[in-house]
Amino acid sequence: MGKRRFDVTTLPGFTFIAITAFVLLYAPIFTLVIYSFNGGNSVNVWGGFSLKWYAIAAQNEAVQSAAIRSVIIAVSASGIATTVATMAALGTTRRGRFKGQTAIYIMINQPLMVPEIVTAVALLIFFSSIKIATGYTGLGYLILAHAAFCVPFAYLPIRARLEGMDMTMETAAADLYASPWQTFRYVTLPLLMPGVIAGAMLAFVISLDDVIITEFVKSAGQDTLPTYMLGQLRRALTPEVNAISTVLLALTVVILTAFFLITRKRD
Amino acid sequence: MSGGAHGRSKGLNGWLLSLPALVLLFVAASGPLLIVAVYSFLEKGDYSGVRWIFSGDAWFRVLFEKDIFDGTVSLADANLSIFWRSVKLSLATTFITFVLGLPTAWFIATRAAKARAIWLFLITIPFWTNLLIRTFAIMEVIRNQGLLNTALINLGVISEPIQILYTDTAVLIGMAYVYLPLMVLPLFAAIDRFDMRLIEAGYDLYASRWLILRRIILPIIKPGIVAGCILVFVPSLGAYVTPRVLGGGKNMMIGNFIELQFGQGQNWPLGAALSMVLLIVVMGALLLYTRVSSRDDPHG
Numbered sequence: 001m002g003k004r005r006f007d008v009t010t011l012p013g014f015t016f017i018a019i020t021a022f023v024l025l026y027a028p029i030f031t032l033v034i035y036s037f038n039g040g041n042s043v044n045v046w047g048g049f050s051l052k053w054y055a056i057a058a059q060n061e062a063v064q065s066a067a068i069r070s071v072i073i074a075v076s077a078s079g080i081a082t083t084v085a086t087m088a089a090l091g092t093t094r095r096g097r098f099k100g101q102t103a104i105y106i107m108i109n110q111p112l113m114v115p116e117i118v119t120a121v122a123l124l125i126f127f128s129s130i131k132i133a134t135g136y137t138g139l140g141y142l143i144l145a146h147a148a149f150c151v152p153f154a155y156l157p158i159r160a161r162l163e164g165m166d167m168t169m170e171t172a173a174a175d176l177y178a179s180p181w182q183t184f185r186y187v188t189l190p191l192l193m194p195g196v197i198a199g200a201m202l203a204f205v206i207s208l209d210d211v212i213i214t215e216f217v218k219s220a221g222q223d224t225l226p227t228y229m230l231g232q233l234r235r236a237l238t239p240e241v242n243a244i245s246t247v248l249l250a251l252t253v254v255i256l257t258a259f260f261l262i263t264r265k266r267d
Numbered sequence: 268m269s270g271g272a273h274g275r276s277k278g279l280n281g282w283l284l285s286l287p288a289l290v291l292l293f294v295a296a297s298g299p300l301l302i303v304a305v306y307s308f309l310e311k312g313d314y315s316g317v318r319w320i321f322s323g324d325a326w327f328r329v330l331f332e333k334d335i336f337d338g339t340v341s342l343a344d345a346n347l348s349i350f351w352r353s354v355k356l357s358l359a360t361t362f363i364t365f366v367l368g369l370p371t372a373w374f375i376a377t378r379a380a381k382a383r384a385i386w387l388f389l390i391t392i393p394f395w396t397n398l399l400i401r402t403f404a405i406m407e408v409i410r411n412q413g414l415l416n417t418a419l420i421n422l423g424v425i426s427e428p429i430q431i432l433y434t435d436t437a438v439l440i441g442m443a444y445v446y447l448p449l450m451v452l453p454l455f456a457a458i459d460r461f462d463m464r465l466i467e468a469g470y471d472l473y474a475s476r477w478l479i480l481r482r483i484i485l486p487i488i489k490p491g492i493v494a495g496c497i498l499v500f501v502p503s504l505g506a507y508v509t510p511r512v513l514g515g516g517k518n519m520m521i522g523n524f525i526e527l528q529f530g531q532g533q534n535w536p537l538g539a540a541l542s543m544v545l546l547i548v549v550m551g552a553l554l555l556y557t558r559v560s561s562r563d564d565p566h567g
Contacts, residue, residue, distance in 0.1 A: 008463060008466045008467050008470060009377040009463050009466065010377075011370070011373065011476060011480060012476060013370065014369075014370035014373050014374055015370070015374055016370075017366075017367060017370035017371065018370045018371040018373070018374030018375070019374075020367075021367045021368070021370070021371040021447065021451075022371070022386075022389060024367075024444070024447075025389075025390075025393050025444075025447060025448075026389075026393075027408065027414070028401070028404035028405045028407060028408045028414075028444065029393070029396070029401070029404050031404065031407050031408060031414050032400070032403060032404040032407050035407065080291070081291075083287075084287040084288035084291055085288060087284045087285070087287055087288065088284060088285040088287075088288040088289075090284050091280060091281040091282070091283065091284025091285040092281055092284075092285060095280065095281055098278035098281050099278050100278065100281075100282065101281065104281070104282070104285045104289065107289055107292055107293075107297065108285075108288060108289075108292065110292060110296055110297055111292070111296050113501075113549070113550070113553055114296070114300065114546060114549070115501070115502070115504070115505025115522070115545055115546065115549055116505065116507070117505050117507045117521075117522040117525055117526065117542070117545070118300070118303070118505065118525075118542045118545055118546050119296055119299070119300070121303060121525060121526075121529060121538060121539070121542050122299035122300050122302060122303045122542070123295065123299050124529060125299065125302050125303060125306060125535070125539070126298070126299035126302055144291075144294065144295045145295050147291060147295065148291050148292050148294070148295035148296040149296065151288055151291065151292060155288070205395055208397075209395075209396075209397040209398065209399075211397075211398065211399050211508050212507050212508065216529075226397060226399050229399060229403070230399060230508070230511075230512075233403075233512060237403055237406065237407065241403065242403075245397075245400040245403055245404075248397055248400060249396060249397070249400055252392070252395055252396050252397065253392060256388075256391065256392060256395055260388060260391075
């Protein structure tokens with residue numbers, strides 16, 4: 001051990017395995033990103049740096065419409081999920097325990113517990129009969145399904161934020177004759193806003209990334225970016241899929257960074 | 268009067284405010300599960316869908332098959348091998364992620380505050396990155412002309428690429444890769460609360476490092492270990508994307524087998540019954556988890 005101070009928190013081999021784990025986590029992602037800039041026509045041979053595949057992906061009409069569809073669904077679903085999750089968080093925190101509170105928690109977190117393939121199958125059965133009965137085959141089903149599984153992801157940060165807020169501000173507002181609505185609008189909501197934004201961001205990312213439920217619920221010609229990429233998969237990846245993946249990856253990193261900056265400000 | 272804590276009925280307001288979320292979840296998540304339960308007891312339709320006649324056939328066919336000529340009943344070997352593969356691969360995934368995840372979580376938790384936030388963020392990025400993209404990324408590495416085989420050939424270790432893609436090994440590597448962050452995060456949370464002075468006390472009493480790990484650290488962080496294992500095992504068992512992409516259609520897991528019944532298989536009741544089986548196993552695992560964690564955690 002030489003003269004170095006003995007550090008009790010160091011366990012033999014742990015640091016080595018940890019660094020290996022990080023390398024293993026990032027090496028595949030970096031490979032994928034690097035190959036998206038490959039100028040060659042084959043995924044196997046490096047043909048120099050190029051943005052060619054980004055241009056090809058951007059000009060592909062199927063990719064364009066899938067991207068637009070992904071964004072429409074993610075914005076609508078995260079909007080709906082964040083609204084109902086905010087109300088539910090207001091209903092289930094800071095009012096003491098009430099009857100049925102645990103039942104509400106369980107129901108809200110249900111999408112985190114049930115395997116996604118099971119929910120996907122359930123929605124396929126349910127929505128396909130509605131599609132036949134009503135004749136409506138629009139994006140509404142996807143938005144509804146996405147909104148539902150986004151609820152717990154929106155709920156958790158909002159609830160965490162609420163739990164860190166005491167009632168003094170609201171009590172002060174009420175003492176000054178603010179109506180319950182005014183108190184909510186001008187006191188509670190602004191204080192809660194970082195939690196709401198954080199929740200909306202997570203919901204957005206979760207909706208944007210979904211594959212399984214979308215794959216089962218979508219009608220013909222309703223591909224989102226992830227289901228489009230899954231459909232493109234043959235023996236190997238096309239460089240175009242690498243390019244789309246890299247764009248989605250970059251978007252996720254940007255949103256996550258913003259999420260951490262927002263949630264950290266509270267300290 | 269304010270509507271908050273001074274309101275007439277806390278419970279009523281709580282329920283009313285939660286109602287929109289509950290209705291949404293009932294319509295597009297929980298409610299349809301009941302339909303799946305009903306469908307599993309119906310007769311299969313001619314092409315797809317069901318006929319509204321009660322039948323236990325789908326549940327029977329989860330485990331058994333009847334010979335169409337002489338009517339003898341035997342175990343459905345094809346189904347059993349899919350179940351066995353799913354359980355085996357999920358347990359192996361849980362084991363691998365634990366072996367890699369424990370040191371990783373330990374490493375992060377023992378960094379100084381600033382560095383710790385960065386390492387933690389580095390674990391969180393893959394956690395939130397699209398599962399499909401991560402599966403594609405690992406596919407790039409293990410395919411025949413991929414990073415791994417090319418590197419091994421250039422190093423002279425092998426002369427022909429090893430066929431990893433479209434095998435059970437590929438599915439295992441893929442699942443371990445995509446679910447590793449799910450193991451690290453709860454382990455980190457548990458180790459973060461761990462009082463390092465206990466290790467000092469152990470050394471003072473002449474315990475070896477191995478003894479300290481086994482007798483002090485592991486028992487105390489056990490709730491985190493259980494949480495991590497459940498969080499990895501549950502999605503592994505229901506995995507669909509990773510086995511579909513890396514298993515290449517042959518090496519199905521339960522999730523792909525369920526999908527098959529709604530696609531080419533055209534047997535919705537069997538698919539529904541298989542979904543219920545998966546749901547029951549997963550709920551059992553989660554129940555076990557709440558039991559263990561409420562027993563071990565003095566605050567819970």
